[in-house]
Amino acid sequence: MVEVDGDSNLKSIIQHIVLKNAFEHDGKPRVDVVISRLIAVKPEMRSKIKEIIPVIKKIVEEISYMTLIEKKKLFENLFPLFEKEKEKEDTKKTVHFPPLVNAKIGLVVTRFPPEPNGYPHIGHAKAVIIDEEYAKMYNGKLILRFDDTNPTNEKLEYYKAILDGLEWLNIKPDLIKNTSDDIEIIYKYGKELVLKKNAYVCICVQNKIKENRFLQQECDCRVNQDNYPERIDHFFDGNFNENQAVVRFKGDMKSQNTSMRDPTLFRIINHTHPLLGDKYNIWPTYDLAAPIEDSLDGVTHAMRTKEYELRNELYFEILDKLSLRKPEMIEFSRLEFEGLPVSKRKIKPLIENDIITRWDDPRLPTLIGLKRRGFTAEAVRKFILSLGITLAETKPSFEILESFNRKIVDSDSIRLFFVKNPCKLFINNNEAEKILLKNHPNNDSLGSREIHVNNIFYIADDDFNKIKKGDEIRLMELYNIKIDKIDDKEKILTAFMTDREIRRDIPKIQWVSDGGCVDYSILVPDILFKNEKFNEDSLVTLTGFCESHINLLEPDDRIQFVRMGFCRVDDASTAIMTHK
Numbered sequence: 001m002v003e004v005d006g007d008s009n010l011k012s013i014i015q016h017i018v019l020k021n022a023f024e025h026d027g028k029p030r031v032d033v034v035i036s037r038l039i040a041v042k043p044e045m046r047s048k049i050k051e052i053i054p055v056i057k058k059i060v061e062e063i064s065y066m067t068l069i070e071k072k073k074l075f076e077n078l079f080p081l082f083e084k085e086k087e088k089e090d091t092k093k094t095v096h097f098p099p100l101v102n103a104k105i106g107l108v109v110t111r112f113p114p115e116p117n118g119y120p121h122i123g124h125a126k127a128v129i130i131d132e133e134y135a136k137m138y139n140g141k142l143i144l145r146f147d148d149t150n151p152t153n154e155k156l157e158y159y160k161a162i163l164d165g166l167e168w169l170n171i172k173p174d175l176i177k178n179t180s181d182d183i184e185i186i187y188k189y190g191k192e193l194v195l196k197k198n199a200y201v202c203i204c205v206q207n208k209i210k211e212n213r214f215l216q217q218e219c220d221c222r223v224n225q226d227n228y229p230e231r232i233d234h235f236f237d238g239n240f241n242e243n244q245a246v247v248r249f250k251g252d253m254k255s256q257n258t259s260m261r262d263p264t265l266f267r268i269i270n271h272t273h274p275l276l277g278d279k280y281n282i283w284p285t286y287d288l289a290a291p292i293e294d295s296l297d298g299v300t301h302a303m304r305t306k307e308y309e310l311r312n313e314l315y316f317e318i319l320d321k322l323s324l325r326k327p328e329m330i331e332f333s334r335l336e337f338e339g340l341p342v343s344k345r346k347i348k349p350l351i352e353n354d355i356i357t358r359w360d361d362p363r364l365p366t367l368i369g370l371k372r373r374g375f376t377a378e379a380v381r382k383f384i385l386s387l388g389i390t391l392a393e394t395k396p397s398f399e400i401l402e403s404f405n406r407k408i409v410d411s412d413s414i415r416l417f418f419v420k421n422p423c424k425l426f427i428n429n430n431e432a433e434k435i436l437l438k439n440h441p442n443n444d445s446l447g448s449r450e451i452h453v454n455n456i457f458y459i460a461d462d463d464f465n466k467i468k469k470g471d472e473i474r475l476m477e478l479y480n481i482k483i484d485k486i487d488d489k490e491k492i493l494t495a496f497m498t499d500r501e502i503r504r505d506i507p508k509i510q511w512v513s514d515g516g517c518v519d520y521s522i523l524v525p526d527i528l529f530k531n532e533k534f535n536e537d538s539l540v541t542l543t544g545f546c547e548s549h550i551n552l553l554e555p556d557d558r559i560q561f562v563r564m565g566f567c568r569v570d571d572a573s574t575a576i577m578t579h580k
């Protein structure tokens with residue numbers, strides 16, 4: 001009998017695996033998965049499977065009676081014990097999301113509030129995945145709220161792009177709404193702030209407002225608010241022109257927190273709104289709309305990136321003045337990769353200069369860019385969960401995302417040969433033959449392909465350049481050859497077939513056969529910026545020959561070009577390199 005109670009370490013290990021599995025499968029751990037993970041950690045258990053199953057079942061049952069918070073607590077207590085296991089599973093690392101304060105199962109409401117002013121990127125993915133994970137963790141709700149109160153930058157195309165991005169990430173919000181749906185309600189609260197003298201209509205020119213903020217001075221509109229009672233109706237009745245007046249919160253012009261120096265709550269924007277047309281031209285700022293919406297939508301835990309930290313004081317003060325319920329505020333660090341900026345300020349010049357013409361350009365960290373490059377939504381999620389909630393402003397390496405993706409795409413990527421800048425290879429003593437190659441070394445469901453070879457082959461110029469007369473080389477999956485002649489000028493090799501025996505002591509190279517290849521290109525994306533400067537080699541096109549089997553593949557199919565890397569088929573003659 002396996003001594004589990006006597007072996008507290010073994011019990012802890014099983015508990016840890018069960019909990020981890022429960023978190024990954026919506027609370028229902030699977031005994032078979034637990035067994036295989038246990039064997040991975042403690043191989044000596046393999047011989048004791050029969051005895052260990054009832055033990056695992058008992059632990060699964062014990063854990064199933066725990067509340068989510070108890071589970072989290074136990075899991076966290078067990079965590080330090082498993083550094084070793086963590087190392088082994090590096091990229092499988094489970095989420096480390098701390099429990100939320102004041103969170104009750106079934107009552108947590110989170111929200112993802114993007115502005116529809118661009119295509120969603122990896123930073124949005126992080127935000128919405130955190131929102132969704134917490135909602136799931138507490139069996140709560142997730143709201144998708146388009147924060148669309150700045151019509152200058154917003155387009156219908158972007159609402160759709162955000163919905164598509166969420167769909168790709170397999171995130172289904174419980175409610176989808178727009179801040180603009182509530183514009184009348186926000187007007188009501190805005191007017192209330194002015195009537196209560198917590199806000200005022202300011203008719204100073206923009207530069208004056210800026211200067212006063214800098215000098216920490218109050219303007220006449222604020223100091224003598226009582227002298228201008230008519231301004232509020234004048235403003236909300238639409239009698240001011242753009243830039244003639246704004247409504248400002250009565251904060252503290254002396255505050256060290258600059259966002260408290262009478263921030264703007266409403267401004268006039270004469271621009272057609274993508275959903276409401278020209279019906280309104282008085283628009284609330286994010287500073288006003290976000291706290292009101294969060295409070296009215298029932299959001300219990302509002303999460304946003306650390307860059308908004310200074311605005312938290314304003315957020316809560318607005319709710320205070322309006323006597324509205326206050327959500328908990330949780331911050332997390334922004335996600336961005338080194339050399340792959342998400343800010344529009346950096347991307348815009350590339351678009352203006354026609355360097356980037358599509359939002360799905362494989363160099364962009366937009367979700368459609370990552371998708372087109374060949375990343376899976378599953379890898380994006382696993383990567384983001386592995387980061388957990390941290391406040392440290394570090395830029396994680398892109399390679400971590402690649403390694404998550406590699407593990408996922410490896411099993412369904414067809415192995416094919418591609419030769420870049422092809423050079424001819426004649427085999428003097430070869431007879432025409434048909435060979436059958438497996439499309440994947442381990443996944444038989446990907447089938448096999450038949451290749452007709454004769455005495456003419458092509459190899460990549462990189463390989464050609466390394467070859468010397470007399471070298472022995474293996475043509476992968478075929479046979480060994482000995483180089484007889486090299487014509488450096490015409491880039492032609494002549495060789496003899498020697499034998500078929502697999503030898504480890506000679507180089508192996510990929511090839512395509514003259515009778516079975518097609519022209520093909522591979523786009524290789526790299527980071528957009530190196531040392532803050534645009535990387536001229538950020539998108540390189542490799543041209544060459546690929547096995548004609550590629551003609552049977554469809555866009556989105558995955559390939560691993562042998563000795564090159566993983567690619568996604570983009571169109572009939574092009575693939576995009578996802579990663580090595």
Ligand SMILES: [Zn+2]
Binds near residue numbers: 202
């Ligand atoms: Zn003023």
